[in-house]
Amino acid sequence: MELNGKVAVVTGGTRGVGAGIARAFAAAGAEVVVCARRPPEVLLKGAEFARLDLRDPDAVGAFFGALPRLDVLVNNAGGTPYRRLADVDAARHARVVELNLVAPLTASLAAYEHLKRAGGAVVMVGSVSGGRPSPGSAAYGAAKAGLESLARSMAVEWAPEIRVNTLVLGMVRTELSHLHYGGAEGVAAVSRTVPLGRLAEPSDVGAAAVFLASDAAAYISGASLLVHGGGEPPAFLGAATANRGTRHEMPREKRREKRQEEEWARQEEEQEEEWG
Numbered sequence: 133m134e135l136n137g138k139v140a141v142v143t144g145g146t147r148g149v150g151a152g153i154a155r156a157f158a159a160a161g162a163e164v165v166v167c168a169r170r171p172p173e174v175l176l177k178g179a180e181f182a183r184l185d186l187r188d189p190d191a192v193g194a195f196f197g198a199l200p201r202l203d204v205l206v207n208n209a210g211g212t213p214y215r216r217l218a219d220v221d222a223a224r225h226a227r228v229v230e231l232n233l234v235a236p237l238t239a240s241l242a243a244y245e246h247l248k249r250a251g252g253a254v255v256m257v258g259s260v261s262g263g264r265p266s267p268g269s270a271a272y273g274a275a276k277a278g279l280e281s282l283a284r285s286m287a288v289e290w291a292p293e294i295r296v297n298t299l300v301l302g303m304v305r306t307e308l309s310h311l312h313y314g315g316a317e318g319v320a321a322v323s324r325t326v327p328l329g330r331l332a333e334p335s336d337v338g339a340a341a342v343f344l345a346s347d348a349a350a351y352i353s354g355a356s357l358l359v360h361g362g363g364e365p366p367a368f369l370g371a372a373t374a375n376r377g378t379r380h381e382m383p384r385e386k387r388r389e390k391r392q393e394e395e396w397a398r399q400e401e402e403q404e405e406e407w408g
């Protein structure tokens with residue numbers, strides 16, 4: 133298996149995206165430690181849990197210092213509440229930057245000696261929010277943009293021993309998706325905006341993380357891998373009145389209906405040929 137004999141830490145690996153990454157790593161043969169402030173509600177088969185607040189640098193140092201070895205660090209813990217910029221003061225926004233940018237730096241520095249010794253890899257978990265305006269989560273978007281930049285610099289400074297890459301995620305279906313998109317209907321509506329017709333599953337992200345951590349990506353460092361199902365079509369195309377009905381703005385159902393009609397037409401032709 134791709135990660136046989138490797139030891140991996142997945143921060144925030146107790147639920148959501150992180151749990152998907154932890155499961156994929158365990159399935160690929162790695163020994164996995166997940167860390168978070170609270171234990172997982174559902175025990176993750178093949179992963180050990182360690183209680184850790186990533187915003188506490190002393191605790192982070194002690195945690196990595198106590199590990200016997202480490203080959204892969206996945207900086208996954210992150211997130212933000214919905215907050216317009218002017219709703220709270222800068223100190224509250226700084227907490228978001230602390231979790232999404234400072235904590236991955238703190239953890240990477242604490243893991244550095246282990247990773248150098250092992251010839252290891254760091255995988256950052258970024259977001260498409262870092263590459264476009266992020267209204268309602270501006271500090272988060274800024275932190276994720278910073279995370280990708282940090283990863284690119286880290287990849288240069290820590291080469292050739294350590295590879296550093298970023299997974300740039302679009303929307304992922306997790307236990308908390310309803311908070312972001314508003315229940316099953318909201319998730320379905322949002323899914324229709326994605327070219328591949330659905331949100332990512334945590335296992336999709338897990339597969340991409342295993343790839344970046346494995347020898348299959350031995351020459352990949354300082355890279356950003358988009359895991360967003362084709363991305364966000366530009367909003368102006370939805371509003372423009374020219375070129376209506378072209379494939380890129382055709383919602384998934386319409387495409388399915390069209391395929392269904394084509395299939396029925398084909399079947400009718402076949403019947404006609406057979407029965408005359």
Ligand SMILES: NC(=O)c1ccc[n+]([C@@H]2O[C@H](COP(=O)([O-])OP(=O)(O)OC[C@H]3O[C@@H](n4cnc5c(N)ncnc54)[C@H](OP(=O)(O)O)[C@@H]3O)[C@@H](O)[C@H]2O)c1
Nearest residue numbers: 144146148149168169170185186208209210259301303304
């Ligand atoms: N879900 C999406 O659609 C999406 C899209 C783009 C990018 N992402 C990125 O994917 C990553 C995971 O997102 P998610 O949706 O799976 O989030 P989530 O469900 O909220 O899970 C976050 C994880 O991080 C842990 N965590 C949070 N604060 C922590 C702290 N101070 N110290 C230690 N652990 C902490 C949480 O556990 P505790 O609360 O118990 O500590 C939990 O295990 C994040 O970096 C997020 O930005 C997600």
